[in-house]
Amino acid sequence: MLSFAEQSLTSSLTGLLVATVPFAAVIAARVAGDDDRLTPIRLAGMVLGVIGIAALLGLDVRGAQLTAIGAAALVVLGYATAPMIASRALSDVAGRRRQLGRTVRDCGRLRAVRRRDWTR
Numbered sequence: 001m002l003s004f005a006e007q008s009l010t011s012s013l014t015g016l017l018v019a020t021v022p023f024a025a026v027i028a029a030r031v032a033g034d035d036d037r038l039t040p041i042r043l044a045g046m047v048l049g050v051i052g053i054a055a056l057l058g059l060d061v062r063g064a065q066l067t068a069i070g071a072a073a074l075v076v077l078g079y080a081t082a083p084m085i086a087s088r089a090l091s092d093v094a095g096r097r098r099q100l101g102r103t104v105r106d107c108g109r110l111r112a113v114r115r116r117d118w119t120r
Contacts, residue, residue: 005072017072019053023045024080032084045046048084 006014023046026038 001071002075005068008063009072010060010062010064012060013064014052014072015057016050016059017069017076018079019021019050019105021076021079022049024076025084028077028084030036034084 002014002018005017009017026046029036030038
């Protein structure tokens with residue numbers, strides 16, 4: 001969707017839209033019932049970040065189409081909510097160390113199977 005949006009949006013506008021991901025994440029977390037406090041310092045940091053991006057990229061809205069802005073907004077929503085969804089959906093997955101051990105073990109098994117197949 002982002003590539004579709006960038007066909008008619010300028011890079012600076014696309015960058016500014018993507019820079020709103022932290023704001024969308026905060027709103028999504030609030031809607032989902034997260035009790036993490038949005039302190040004035042955190043809010044100021046997010047606003048300062050968007051201002052910095054605007055200063056670096058500029059604001060160029062020439063030829064911006066509503067469908068492209070909507071597509072970019074959906075991308076922002078996806079970027080903002082994906083970590084929250086993944087952490088909730090994968091909360092019962094084994095710990096990282098155990099998962100890494102299983103992955104290494106399975107890679108070793110796959111290598112042994114491939115070696116056996118290649119030597120025939």
